[in-house]
Amino acid sequence: MRKPPQNPHDLSRHDLDDILGTINDEARQRFGEGKVADYIPSLADVPADRFGMALALPDGTVHACGDARERFSIQSVSKVFTLTLALEAIGDDLWKRVDREPSGDPFNSLVQLEYEKGIPRNPFMNAGALVTADVVLSSFDDAEATLLDFMRARSGNPEVGSDDVVARSERKSGYRNVAMANFIRSYDNLHNDVQQVLDFYYLQCALRMDCVDLARSVQYLADAGRCASSGVQVTSAEGATRINSVMMTAGTYDAAGDFAYYVGLPAKSGVGGGIVAVVPHVMGLCVWSPALDEKGNSLLGRYALHRLTRMTGLSVF
C-alpha cells in the first residue's frame, strides 16, 4: 500500500495522475452497484456505467480521469454556489432564515420544518436550498443570469447552461418541493412568488456541467476564496472556511457522518451522481458516477473520495 506523504505538497503531478488512474480502474470494476435516480423522470435515462473524476489546483492546473468530460445534471451540487451568492449578498442575515445544523434526515424531508417553524436546518437540504434560492432572487435584478455568469466564470467554461428538459421534468414531478415551498411560505420565510422560487431552484439543479468544470468551480473553496479560473476573490477566506464547514456537516445529508468517517473532506452531492469535495488549501475535486446508494449519494463517488483520501493522506482529520 502507498504510504501517505507527510505533506500534501510532496505529491507530484505524476503521483496525482497515477492515483486517479488507479481509482478509475477500481471504480469501473464496481459498475452495476447502486441505482440511478428515477424520481425525476429525465434523469432515469442516464447510463449507470460512467465514472469520471477531476481535481483542480490553485495554479489553475487540472488532473482528470475516465468520463471527466461528460456533462451531467449537477442537481444539489448547485446548492454550494447559491449558498455562496446568498452569503455574499446578505451576509450573516442568511442564518436568521436558515440554520446551519446537520439534519440527520434525507434531502427532501419535511419533518423538521413544522417543529422548527419554517426555518430549515441547513442550506443543503431542499427546504434550505429553497430559502437560499429566495434570497438570491431578492438580491439580484436577474438572478438566473447572475447564477449562469457565476458558474461560467468559476468553471472558466462560457458554455455552461441549464437543461430545460430536466428542469421541466422536475417541475412536473416535484410534488414534494411544491409542498415544501408552500409550507415555508406559510411561515413567511419565502418572500418571492412560490412558483418563481421553484422555477429558479429547478434551473439551478438542471445546470449541466462535467467533472472538470465542477472541480474548477469549487476550487475557490480550497484557496481562501480565490478562483483560479477567473482570478476573482469570490468570497473571503473566512467565507470559504464557513461554507466548507457546512459542506462537512450537511453536504451529504443523512450520510454526513459516514462521509466524515470514510472520506474526511467537505463535500456536496447531487442526485445526478456528482459530488464536489474540497481539500482545504490544496484542491477542488469533482467525481461523477450516476448510480446512487440508499442515501442518494453517488456510490462510486463516495468510494473514489474514500480511496483518494487514503492514498494521498489528504483528509481534514
Ligand SMILES: NC(=O)CC[C@H](N)C(=O)O
Ligand atoms: N439531492 C438532490 O440532488 C436533490 C435535487 C433535486 N432537484 C430535488 O429537488 O429533489
